[in-house]
Amino acid sequence: MTSPFPFLIRHAQRWASAGLACLLLQTDSASEVRAEPLSADQAAREVRILTKALNSLHPALTKYRSQVEISAAFARFEQRGQAARSAAEMYLAATELAAAIRCGHTWTNVLNQAGAAKTGLLEPANKLPLLLGLVEGRWLVLASADPAVAAGDEVLAVDGVGAAQMVERLMPYLRADGSSDGKRLRQLSHDRNDYSQLDMLWPLLSPPQEGRYRVELRRASGERLTLALQAVSLSEREAALSARGRLTPPSEAWTFKVDGDVATLTMPSWSVWNSKFDWAAFIDESFARLKREQVPHLVIDIRANEGGDGAVGNRLLSHLIREPLSYQRLQNVSSYERVPYALARYLDTWDYSFFDRTGDVEPITVGTAAGKFRLKSKASSPGLITPVATPYAGQAFVLVGAENSSATFVFADFVQRAHAATLVGQPTGGNQRGLNGGQLAWVVLPHSGVAVDIPLLAAAYTEATPDASVTPELLVQPSFAAAAAGRDLEMEAVVARIAQRRK
Numbered sequence: 001m002t003s004p005f006p007f008l009i010r011h012a013q014r015w016a017s018a019g020l021a022c023l024l025l026q027t028d029s030a031s032e033v034r035a036e037p038l039s040a041d042q043a044a045r046e047v048r049i050l051t052k053a054l055n056s057l058h059p060a061l062t063k064y065r066s067q068v069e070i071s072a073a074f075a076r077f078e079q080r081g082q083a084a085r086s087a088a089e090m091y092l093a094a095t096e097l098a099a100a101i102r103c104g105h106t107w108t109n110v111l112n113q114a115g116a117a118k119t120g121l122l123e124p125a126n127k128l129p130l131l132l133g134l135v136e137g138r139w140l141v142l143a144s145a146d147p148a149v150a151a152g153d154e155v156l157a158v159d160g161v162g163a164a165q166m167v168e169r170l171m172p173y174l175r176a177d178g179s180s181d182g183k184r185l186r187q188l189s190h191d192r193n194d195y196s197q198l199d200m201l202w203p204l205l206s207p208p209q210e211g212r213y214r215v216e217l218r219r220a221s222g223e224r225l226t227l228a229l230q231a232v233s234l235s236e237r238e239a240a241l242s243a244r245g246r247l248t249p250p251s252e253a254w255t256f257k258v259d260g261d262v263a264t265l266t267m268p269s270w271s272v273w274n275s276k277f278d279w280a281a282f283i284d285e286s287f288a289r290l291k292r293e294q295v296p297h298l299v300i301d302i303r304a305n306e307g308g309d310g311a312v313g314n315r316l317l318s319h320l321i322r323e324p325l326s327y328q329r330l331q332n333v334s335s336y337e338r339v340p341y342a343l344a345r346y347l348d349t350w351d352y353s354f355f356d357r358t359g360d361v362e363p364i365t366v367g368t369a370a371g372k373f374r375l376k377s378k379a380s381s382p383g384l385i386t387p388v389a390t391p392y393a394g395q396a397f398v399l400v401g402a403e404n405s406s407a408t409f410v411f412a413d414f415v416q417r418a419h420a421a422t423l424v425g426q427p428t429g430g431n432q433r434g435l436n437g438g439q440l441a442w443v444v445l446p447h448s449g450v451a452v453d454i455p456l457l458a459a460a461y462t463e464a465t466p467d468a469s470v471t472p473e474l475l476v477q478p479s480f481a482a483a484a485a486g487r488d489l490e491m492e493a494v495v496a497r498i499a500q501r502r503k
Helices: 006-017 040-057 067-083 087-100 115-122 163-173 181-186 197-205 234-243 279-293 310-320 407-418 480-484 489-502
Strands: 130-135 138-144 154-158 212-218 224-230 255-259 262-266 297-301 325-327 331-334 361-363 373-375 383-385 395-400 422-425 436-444 451-459
Touching: 040 067, 040 087, 040 436, 040 451, 067 087, 087 115, 087 163, 087 197, 087 451, 130 480, 138 163, 138 480, 154 163, 163 181, 163 197, 255 279, 262 279, 279 310, 297 489, 310 383, 310 407, 325 407, 331 436, 395 407, 395 489, 407 422, 422 489
Parallel strands: 262 297, 297 395, 395 422
Antiparallel strands: 130 138, 138 154, 154 212, 212 224, 255 262, 325 383, 331 373, 331 451, 361 373, 436 451
C-alpha cells in the first residue's frame, strides 16, 4: 500500500519514539467511518464517550488547570460537541478540549484520526499554497507553491484576518505542557515538519472562499500587495514545491563536524526506536575525536528535536558531567486499575496490557495525586548517570528552544542542574512538573472518526513545583529580519561567547 501523504509517514516513527501515540497512516478501508453528517444522537454519544475517556483515563487533568477551569472546558465541549454535525466540527471541539488540559501529550494527533476525520483533514484542497514560519508574531514565507509569492515575503493577513488575530484564533487549539506557550506557537511553523497545525486548523476555522485565499503580502522591498491564491491539498503543495526544487524535507540524520576549534553535533531527532543506527557508538566516537584532537569548544544542536529515547540524553550527559547525577523522572501515576469495560471498544494502543493493572497498583492517599494509583512495577527509585572515565574537558553549549518538550526537555533540565553545559536559545517546551506519557492510548469516536491521544501515566509533582519549562542561561531573542536573511542567531551568540573566551 502506498500512501499519498509520504510526509506524514516520514514522521510516524519519529512521533512514536517521542512518546506521541501514532498509527501508520492508512489510505484504504481501514476504517468503516463514513463522511456522513452527524445526527444529534450521534454527536451526543461521542461527547459522552470522550468525556468518560478523559475523566477515567487521564492521570493529570488538574496538573495545570484548576478543577473549575477543567469543568468549564468540559462544559464548553459538551455544548460545542453536541452541536457538531460534521467530523470537522467534532474535530475542532475535541481539539479545543484536549488543548484546554494543557498537556502536551493530549491532542488530536492527525496520524490517529479515522474515516471522515482523517480524510477531511488530509485530502481537501483547502490549504494555503505556502510554507510559513511564525517569527516575532509575523508570518515569514519559507517557500511557495505559487510563483506569485517568494520566500522572504511576509504574509500580513489572510482573508482580512491579520497575523496577530490569526494566532489568537489558533491558540485555543494548540497543545503544550502548562505555561509553555512557545511550544504552542512552534506548531504553526513549517520549518519543524512538512506540515503544521496551521494546515490542519485554519481551513476549518476560516475556509477558502470559492477555492481561493485572499492574501495580503509585504515584499522584502516594502511593496504591499493583495493576491488571490488558489487553495491546494497537502499532496498538491508538496508536488508543486518538489517540482520547483524548493521542498527539502527536514533531515533527521545526525552530523558531527569539527571546524577549527569548534565542533558541532547536530541531532534533529532522538527517535532511535527500531533503528539499526548505532547511536551510542556515534556519540562515543564523536567525544573520542574531541579528546584526540583536543577541540576546546562543543556545540550540541537539538533545537529541532522534540524528543525520543531518553537514553540518548543520558549518554551525552555521561560525557559532559564530572560527578554522578541522580534523578527521579518516573511516570508512575495512573487514574485507574482497569479501563472501564464500556470504553474498551473505542480505545487503541500498542500494548493492551496498559488497560489492566490488576495487582500492580496501590492507592495514593496524599499529595497532588491523592485519589489515584501508583504502579508498583515502576517504583520511584532514583536513576543515576555516571560520568565516563575521561569526560569532555572543553566548553560545551547546547542549543535549545520550544521544540524540546519530551526527552530533550529532560536533557536540557539535567544539563542545567548539573552545570554540564551552557544552554543557548529560547525557553524549552515541556514542564518542570513532569511530563505525562510513557504509556498512551487513543480513543476513536465511532461516528466522526475523531481520535484523541490520552497519556495513561503521569509524573508526580508537588504544589511547590513551578509551572515552567527551562530557561537558557544565554537567551536569544528571535528576529524576523534575521530569519528572513537566513541568519542563525543562536550560533552567532555562541561564536560571540567563544570569541570573548579566546580574549
